[in-house]
Amino acid sequence: MNTPTDTYVRIPGESATLFAAALGEDTEGTVVLPGDADWDTARTPWQLGVDQRPVAVVLARSPDDVARTVRAAGEVGLRVAPQSTGHNANPLGPLDDTVLLRTAGLGGVEIDVERRAARVGAGVVWGEVSDAAAEVGLAALAGSARDVGVVGYSLGGGVSWLARSHGLATNQILAVEIVTADGRLRRVDSDHDPDLFWAVRGGGGSFGVVTALELRLFPIREVVAGTLFWPLERAAEVLHTWRRWTATVPDEVTSIGRLLRFPPVPDIPEPLRGRSLVAVELASLLDAAATNDLLTQLRALGPEMDTVGPTPVEQLAQLHMDPPGPVPVTGDGLQLDALPDSALDAYLDVVGPGTDMPLLTTELRHLGGALVRGRIEGGAVSGLDGQFLVYSGGITPDAGSAAAAHVALDAIASALAPWSAGALYGNFSESPRPAAALYAADTLERLRQVKAAHDPHDRIRANHPIPPAGS
Ligand SMILES: Cc1cc2nc3c(=O)[nH]c(=O)nc-3n(C[C@H](O)[C@H](O)[C@H](O)COP(=O)(O)OP(=O)(O)OC[C@H]3O[C@@H](n4cnc5c(N)ncnc54)[C@H](O)[C@@H]3O)c2cc1C
Missing domain, CATH: 3.30.43.10 (Uridine Diphospho-n-acetylenolpyruvylglucosamine Reductase, domain 2)
Incomplete structure (x- = not known):
């Protein structure tokens, strides 16, 4: 860098x-x-x-x-x-x-209510799509932050608050308008250039410059969502309870267990400013009564704050408390194929109370459900193999804080290495990675063939590049 x-x-x-x-x-x-x-x-x-x-x-x-x-x-x-x-x-x-x-200048969100689809320009961010869809009673598989780009997120996978019920966003792409390395604009879908359509759905931005996407929307107006917060000192009992709870919840419930260390700065609202907390965030498609029943076990731990309740679906973008605008971040992720007690203990030894953890967020996202590979018909990435997705990151305005964050990220990766699932998840990989770290060998070979067919001289560069076959 x-x-x-x-x-x-x-x-x-x-x-x-x-x-x-x-x-x-x-x-x-x-x-x-x-x-x-x-x-x-x-x-x-x-x-x-x-x-x-x-x-x-x-x-x-x-x-x-x-x-x-x-x-x-x-x-x-x-x-x-x-x-x-x-x-x-x-x-x-x-x-x-x-x-x-x-591509920020390629705007435009058109909603087709009949077909439950949105055509979205390559400069559009999720907040625009969620707002436009909500006006007609529909929802998209949006990322946790309003200002994440629809195209980059969707080509890389896309784990939303509806992920366990609806799978990855990439598998709800209906068509892609894309300029390939020969300078030609084409519209690809399952009937036109199906290999290219397969590759962009999870293979990322190596295959051309997308100018617009067509996405499937879902008839969801409201969810039950919110966060339970406890002081950080209770991290072990809360996260162990949450982990056992995740094994019991239906696919309608997507949740995150996380540790948060908020700096004492005015941008952070008062109840959270300067606090260190353990939190469980969740979004549920069950009704309020059924969701409340499910939450009995977690609420028995007496959360200090509890915001769970009926929520307009477009407001899910506030749930994860992502930064509202550009910031210097150092973060990274990995997938876990299991999270037994020993893994959670090893994790807490590195990130839990009493450690000198410099990162603002260290979190575990519950996967499974519709995210299981092949559950939903899809492209190059039709699901995630892990049971949990780990993401950790901090705000790092200078070289010293970035270096400290890297040490912490390495410590988390080492502690969890015995439970690490094979492939990394591209959207949560914020360091350069060889393509072989992100894709299974047979998937990568097919991606490389598609790359060679459309961009043999490797003119289009992605954050996580797929080298052309034969290079
Ligand atoms: C605060 C925050 C919250 C996040 N929340 C989530 C989340 O909830 N779920 C999740 O899955 N991920 C999440 N992410 C990760 C996010 O999905 C990735 O960072 C994603 O790559 C962002 O896409 P972008 O277009 O905004 O970024 P960019 O950096 O602009 O794009 C990333 C890559 O996408 C490709 N790309 C972008 N536009 C085009 C185009 N028009 N044509 C071809 N290729 C293109 C390129 O290869 C580019 O390098 C989050 C990240 C942050 C920082």
Whole structure:
């Protein structure tokens, strides 16, 4: 990763000038080159800890801009990295042979109520889709934060608050509009370019630049959701009870057990500011009475705060208390194929009370249900193999705090290594990983064949790249 302290001369290199010339004057969008007044704004991702230094940035406004960018970059031997928000900018690595193609200008959410589907431009974030769908009584498989990009999240998998009942978001993609490395815009679905359609659903952004997605929506207006909080000192009894409880709940219930260490800063609301807590967050599609029955065991532990109750489905975006805007984050995840008492004890030895844990959140998401691979017909990733998904992260404004966060992430990964499931989950992998760490061997081989068929010279760069077969 580049660090902001490196010397960085902001003048357009020869490649940038050649690229701008190849692109010509006819784009609706904006080409931003090093030295331009808006260079720093254009190149900065949501993940503020990443200092992106591409050859040029294109702020696309139309699918035609995307196609022109891909063609012009190809003509001058550059690569193209599509990016909507930059939530997962960390693994991209140095961009010195790459045009950064920002898609935020490709807006638009169209809801087809009859078909229960949404067509969503590549710049759209989840809050926009959830709000538009809620107006007509529908819900999408949105991420926990309103400002996560629909495309990056959906191509990488997509674990929502409805994950155990409805599976990964990627398997509810109905069609993809995509510019491939040859600069051609195509619409792919199960009947058109089915191999490409299979690959993008879980294989990520290696296969082309998506300009729009069509997604399935669900007739859900309200859920029962909220959080139970206890002081951090009670982490062991709460998380052990929660873990046993997860084995008993139906697929309609998706939950997270987490430890939170809130800094004493004004952005954090008063009851939580400066506190260290253990929490169980949940969303349930059962009615309030049935959900309350299920919660008896957890409520018997006497939570200090209890916010569980009927909730409009679009308000699930507040449940996880993600940062409302760009921040420097250091985080990472892994999957566990089991969480026996010994695993939870090993985890708590590293993250629990009495440890010097610098991370703001250390959390365990309950998987299973409709997330079990193959339960829902899908693409390259039709489910997750693990029983639990681990994510840990902190706000790291400087090199010292980032280094401390990395030490903590390594300690968590080592403690849980005996229970680690084979593949990592791409969306929660915030470090560069070889493709073999993310996909089973047969899936990866097929992904590489599709990549070779559509992008043999590896022009399109993803956060988690799939190398073309034969390379
Ligand atoms: C605060 C926060 C909350 C999160 N919550 C969840 C959650 O609840 N569930 C979950 O599963 N994940 C979650 N994530 C992880 C998130 O899904 C990934 O970071 C995802 O990659 C973000 O997509 P993006 O488009 O916003 O990010 P970006 O960094 O813009 O994109 C990530 C990658 O997606 C690909 N991509 C993006 N746009 C395009 C495009 N138009 N065409 C082709 N490829 C493209 C590229 O390969 C790009 O490198 C969360 C992350 C954060 C930081």
